Amino acid sequence: MVSDKQKNILNFINIFVEKNGYAPSVREICTGVGLKSTSTVQYHIEKLINSGYLQKNYKKSRALTVNSQMSKNKIPILGEIAAGSLLMAEENVIGSVNYPHAEEATELFALSVSGDSMIDEGIHEKDLVIIDKSLQIKNGDIGAFLINNTEGTIKFLRNIEGKNYLVPANKNYKKIQVNENIQPIGKVVSLIRDM
Amino acid sequence: MVSDKQKNILNFINIFVEKNGYAPSVREICTGVGLKSTSTVQYHIEKLINSGYLQKNYKKSRALTVNSQMSKNKIPILGEIAAGSLLMAEENVIGSVNYPHAEEATELFALSVSGDSMIDEGIHEKDLVIIDKSLQIKNGDIGAFLINNTEGTIKFLRNIEGKNYLVPANKNYKKIQVNENIQPIGKVVSLIRDM
DNA sequence: GTTTTATTCGAACAAATGTGCTAATATTAT
DNA sequence: ATAATATTAGCACATTTGTTCGAATAAAAC
Numbered sequence: 001m002v003s004d005k006q007k008n009i010l011n012f013i014n015i016f017v018e019k020n021g022y023a024p025s026v027r028e029i030c031t032g033v034g035l036k037s038t039s040t041v042q043y044h045i046e047k048l049i050n051s052g053y054l055q056k057n058y059k060k061s062r063a064l065t066v067n068s069q070m071s072k073n074k075i076p077i078l079g080e081i082a083a084g085s086l087l088m089a090e091e092n093v094i095g096s097v098n099y100p101h102a103e104e105a106t107e108l109f110a111l112s113v114s115g116d117s118m119i120d121e122g123i124h125e126k127d128l129v130i131i132d133k134s135l136q137i138k139n140g141d142i143g144a145f146l147i148n149n150t151e152g153t154i155k156f157l158r159n160i161e162g163k164n165y166l167v168p169a170n171k172n173y174k175k176i177q178v179n180e181n182i183q184p185i186g187k188v189v190s191l192i193r194d195m
Numbered sequence: 196m197v198s199d200k201q202k203n204i205l206n207f208i209n210i211f212v213e214k215n216g217y218a219p220s221v222r223e224i225c226t227g228v229g230l231k232s233t234s235t236v237q238y239h240i241e242k243l244i245n246s247g248y249l250q251k252n253y254k255k256s257r258a259l260t261v262n263s264q265m266s267k268n269k270i271p272i273l274g275e276i277a278a279g280s281l282l283m284a285e286e287n288v289i290g291s292v293n294y295p296h297a298e299e300a301t302e303l304f305a306l307s308v309s310g311d312s313m314i315d316e317g318i319h320e321k322d323l324v325i326i327d328k329s330l331q332i333k334n335g336d337i338g339a340f341l342i343n344n345t346e347g348t349i350k351f352l353r354n355i356e357g358k359n360y361l362v363p364a365n366k367n368y369k370k371i372q373v374n375e376n377i378q379p380i381g382k383v384v385s386l387i388r389d390m
Numbered sequence: 391g392t393t394t395t396a397t398t399c400g401a402a403c404a405a406a407t408g409t410g411c412t413a414a415t416a417t418t419a420t
Numbered sequence: 421a422t423a424a425t426a427t428t429a430g431c432a433c434a435t436t437t438g439t440t441c442g443a444a445t446a447a448a449a450c
Contacts, residue, residue: 039398221408238427
């Protein structure tokens with residue numbers, strides 16, 4: 001739907017806004033992405049608007065706004081992980097949350113905790129955990145895992161006598177040995193609880 | 196240092212940015228705050244810049260940025276509450292954190308949790324709790340309290356047989372009856388944990 | 391190959407916008 | 421009252437900036 005050049009422009013705008021606190025002018029985008037004509041930039045901006053990535057205010061300068069889904073510091077909240085569905089599929093997004101530390105929001109998402117299997121670690125039901133897909137889950141880390149392509153869960157990953165286990169922080173639950181039905185999603189990097 | 200009109204202008208800019216995603220032009224500020232001359236606005240803008248409230252980029256349109264301390268969604272993190280000191284005194288601010296739900300940042304601040312007296316509620320040492328000074332702490336709420344003007348603490352407030360107690364969520368600690376040495380700071384409304 | 395579509399450029403225009411200058415008025419200090 | 425300071429206004433000017441039109445080039449489809 002959007003070409004590389006358009007992604008390039010969107011990215012430039014994002015970085016510009018992040019750095020300067022206001023959007024670039026058409027001509028600043030020109031030099032920023034290596035284009036010589038303002039109308040070429042207009043052309044791409046219109047495409048980005050039609051694709052829903054940008055918003056504009058007619059005839060106002062620097063009145064570009066990047067739509068929230070792809071703006072920095074804002075990451076999607078996923079609902080229950082549906083069977084076989086792609087994790088980041090849009091139909092699973094039930095909201096979004098600002099997350100100040102996010103540099104690259106693409107690797108991050110939030111998941112609402114269901115169940116009490118991590119209660120002893122102070123992770124409650126309804127808490128929001130931030131998951132970084134780009135970070136490998138190491139021994140001792142808390143990670144998000146997908147079981148049988150059906151169920152999402154938050155657990156400790158622990159290596160015991162050479163074997164990997166998903167270990168809950170609740171005596172009422174048992175640890176599960178990692179097998180081919182369990183795939184890692186990402187490392188839990190943060191927790192947000194509203195009261 | 197800054198006059199009412201200048202605060203008025205700063206507030207207008209803040210709201211405008213919040214609403215539109217980009218800063219207002221000089222003439223938009225004119226009509227927004229009820230001034231008829233662009234140079235009057237320039238005059239006030241320069242004052243606000245000299246006072247450190249605003250930043251500007253010379254000859255660029257809509258290139259105003261509100262300095263972070265007074266921008267929305269950003270609230271101060273306080274360190275240990277020093278004896279007798281005013282809670283929000285600047286010397287106690289050790290950082291700041293973005294908090295998406297903040298409408299009026301003035302009533303909110305963040306406190307780093309020390310100790311494990313609320314461990315059974317999943318509130319750990321080093322967690323960041325967001326406190327709303329404008330919300331009264333009611334029976335059953337978790338609140339922040341100042342004891343003997345010296346020590347800050349997070350506890351449940353519970354009314355037992357007509358008397359108010361600060362109740363920890365940890366069997367190793369005892370509840371404390373509320374007396375004149377204990378003053379409420381605000382209600383704990385959120386928790387952030389980085390791992 | 392031809393046609394269609396996507397992308398780029400150049401130039402010109404009108405509007406929006408920041409700035410500079412001078413003067414008038416209001417407020418405060420002495 | 422007088423002087424100093426703060427605030428406001430009006431106007432003109434130079435740039436910046438978004439927009440538009442036509443045409444050239446590149447890429448993709450047929």
